[in-house]
Amino acid sequence: MLATLGIQGWTFLLVGLSFSLYIGIAIWTRARSTGDFYVAGQGVHPVANGLATAADWMSAASFISMAGIIAFKGMGGSVYLMGWTGGYVLLALLLAPYLRKFGKFTVPDFVGDRFSSQVARVVAVLCALFVSFTYVAGQMRGVGIVFSRFLEVDITLGVIIGMGLVFFYAVLGGMKGITYTQVAQYCVLIFAFMVPAIFLSIMATGHLLPQTGLGAQLESGSGLLQKLDTLHADLGFDQYTNYGGGLFNIVCITAALMLGTAGLPHVIIRFYTVKRVRDARSSAGWALLFIAILYTTAPAIAVFARTNLIDSVHAKPYNDAPAWFGTWEDSGLLAWHDRDGDGVITYAPGKVVQGRPVFLDPEAGTPVRGAHGQRLIDVTTAMPDGSARLAPGRNELYVDRDIMVLANPEIAGLPDWVVALVAAGGLAAALSTAAGLLMVISSAVSHDLIKRTLVPTISEQGELLTARIAAGVAVICAGLLGIFPPDYVAAVVAFAFGLAASSFFPVILLGIFWARFNAAGAISGMLTGLTFTTGYIVWFKFIDPGANSADNWLLGVSPEGIGALGMVLNLLVAVPVALMTRPPSDEIRDMVRSIRVPG
Amino acid sequence: MSTQKTNSHETSEVASTQISPSKQAESPSPTGDVSGHFHANLKLIALLLAVWAFVAFGLGILMADWLNQWRLPGTTFPLGFWFAQQGSIYVFVVLILIYVRSMRRIDRRFGVDEA
Numbered sequence: 105m106l107a108t109l110g111i112q113g114w115t116f117l118l119v120g121l122s123f124s125l126y127i128g129i130a131i132w133t134r135a136r137s138t139g140d141f142y143v144a145g146q147g148v149h150p151v152a153n154g155l156a157t158a159a160d161w162m163s164a165a166s167f168i169s170m171a172g173i174i175a176f177k178g179m180g181g182s183v184y185l186m187g188w189t190g191g192y193v194l195l196a197l198l199l200a201p202y203l204r205k206f207g208k209f210t211v212p213d214f215v216g217d218r219f220s221s222q223v224a225r226v227v228a229v230l231c232a233l234f235v236s237f238t239y240v241a242g243q244m245r246g247v248g249i250v251f252s253r254f255l256e257v258d259i260t261l262g263v264i265i266g267m268g269l270v271f272f273y274a275v276l277g278g279m280k281g282i283t284y285t286q287v288a289q290y291c292v293l294i295f296a297f298m299v300p301a302i303f304l305s306i307m308a309t310g311h312l313l314p315q316t317g318l319g320a321q322l323e324s325g326s327g328l329l330q331k332l333d334t335l336h337a338d339l340g341f342d343q344y345t346n347y348g349g350g351l352f353n354i355v356c357i358t359a360a361l362m363l364g365t366a367g368l369p370h371v372i373i374r375f376y377t378v379k380r381v382r383d384a385r386s387s388a389g390w391a392l393l394f395i396a397i398l399y400t401t402a403p404a405i406a407v408f409a410r411t412n413l414i415d416s417v418h419a420k421p422y423n424d425a426p427a428w429f430g431t432w433e434d435s436g437l438l439a440w441h442d443r444d445g446d447g448v449i450t451y452a453p454g455k456v457v458q459g460r461p462v463f464l465d466p467e468a469g470t471p472v473r474g475a476h477g478q479r480l481i482d483v484t485t486a487m488p489d490g491s492a493r494l495a496p497g498r499n500e501l502y503v504d505r506d507i508m509v510l511a512n513p514e515i516a517g518l519p520d521w522v523v524a525l526v527a528a529g530g531l532a533a534a535l536s537t538a539a540g541l542l543m544v545i546s547s548a549v550s551h552d553l554i555k556r557t558l559v560p561t562i563s564e565q566g567e568l569l570t571a572r573i574a575a576g577v578a579v580i581c582a583g584l585l586g587i588f589p590p591d592y593v594a595a596v597v598a599f600a601f602g603l604a605a606s607s608f609f610p611v612i613l614l615g616i617f618w619a620r621f622n623a624a625g626a627i628s629g630m631l632t633g634l635t636f637t638t639g640y641i642v643w644f645k646f647i648d649p650g651a652n653s654a655d656n657w658l659l660g661v662s663p664e665g666i667g668a669l670g671m672v673l674n675l676l677v678a679v680p681v682a683l684m685t686r687p688p689s690d691e692i693r694d695m696v697r698s699i700r701v702p703g
Numbered sequence: 704m705s706t707q708k709t710n711s712h713e714t715s716e717v718a719s720t721q722i723s724p725s726k727q728a729e730s731p732s733p734t735g736d737v738s739g740h741f742h743a744n745l746k747l748i749a750l751l752l753a754v755w756a757f758v759a760f761g762l763g764i765l766m767a768d769w770l771n772q773w774r775l776p777g778t779t780f781p782l783g784f785w786f787a788q789q790g791s792i793y794v795f796v797v798l799i800l801i802y803v804r805s806m807r808r809i810d811r812r813f814g815v816d817e818a
Binding site for chain 2: 174179181182185186189190192193194196197198201315316318319320321322326327328329330345346347348351354355358359362380381382385386388389392393396399400403617697700701702703
């Protein structure tokens, strides 16, 4: 494995220190009332809320995978950068201040009260639960993977340790505990992300900031991006800095990610925790600023790492490859299959084998080696559907996208403690997002389902106890999903955004900006958006995955972008239905008017 | 959402008839000019979201490949690439900053400021 004693020692130390910090904060910020538990007593400072929101939002995927995705997609990766930041403009301008003025605890609370409809409330609860469970499974898995990769413990044990930690501070501290641990987690994760990035930038360009290094002039007179475009052209890859077509689909995916971001309950709920309406506005700004630090660095890491990868391995004899090649080969994130038997690594467009490569290990730890000492992968066994495993084309190199962040410190030759820092940062990113999602699940059950729907007479102490139990049960469910991950987790991430974009966002928006909007419009709109988006995604991801290509898509829109069309359909149904049915009562119109002003 | 182009923030009856389908002239809620405030808010939102959409979908996507024939002055960034992966994010931050600042002024002008 990659870890020498030094790296492992450092990792135990840094992860241990960061975990004790989170536990200390949790004890210090115990929740004493339901107000503390659901919305941190509504006393969080806007900068603290911005930090917490940034940690809440940036998941294991943002930290570990995003730079790698961009490195492989090039310009196409822009949809994630713009989609996952642009949503904050919508939040700050269209949702956060008004929901804060409304001043209740949850998103279903707003939907239920605004439309005075229990049906609407329960539909909102179900959406919130589905979206949050989808998301949290991936986070717990991420915790397990970081543990197993850096500390060489079993994934299951890693998930259990993560569960124990989240259980402790979520159940004890509720939103209050989560908020302040998220502040600490943001600091850990951004430090861990920036240190290797800054080193890489100095090495590659002489610039301290990766954001300016990416556009710096090299000694050759051109820039890194021009160099990468040339490398891509030489190797036969698409140009790195151009979209090259499919723009309508790109617009739809970006819009769906933006609208989904603004509609995700675990993000919205954070804006209930500040003191005043103007704090809700400004904390959205702080949150985006803190997110932007990572999001503007990721594309620079992508270019540094991709250039470095091509430069250091393409057309090189395997025996001359840098030391990290062997390290990451051993951990299964790199693989080389010598198609032509010349001992030289050829990197070209296309896959090496269908699916993930399977290594020919007789038992763990003793890989089978080829003629040049490389770890061998299976290229002969047919795929489950009978097709050939070896993919057509010339490409001999398999690279896991996660390597772009995980291997950075080693590629840059950084000291052991920086590698350990990346582990602590990845854990902070995964745990903070998991905690925020568990909060949504817990409050949806104890507040919206028990208190507001089933047992309205429950006492404050009873509700607080229920909330703690719900949080505890949610942690255990999330952990089980992490230990036994259903196959569809990766496939349904598009779901979470599509669902939030096509259900929550338009209904909350109209609920605030159109006083005449009513329950019939909201319910019919949500159901239309949900049915359309769910149907489209389920069809292409599960029922007929073979047909999931541009030729078969509606208007050329992929399942990832369909939430944008779902939102338009939602509006097209919701508005006429609302106009044809009874207007809401005067009390509701007064409520709508009152949430539009701060004072 | 669209707003009309008049400058009459102070005339609340114009605002409430054009912005919300509700025909009630004045809302009974707190002190201050609630309709005028909402009208000014909508104008600001429309302006900022127009910039938001133009930068993200216009410069960052639809025009990006075409903009790549130029470079961001003083750097080697192809211009469209820069908007897609860097510039748009900076613009988003600035848009929220402008909104926060302007809304503080609007809150005070219409007398609905928070304590």
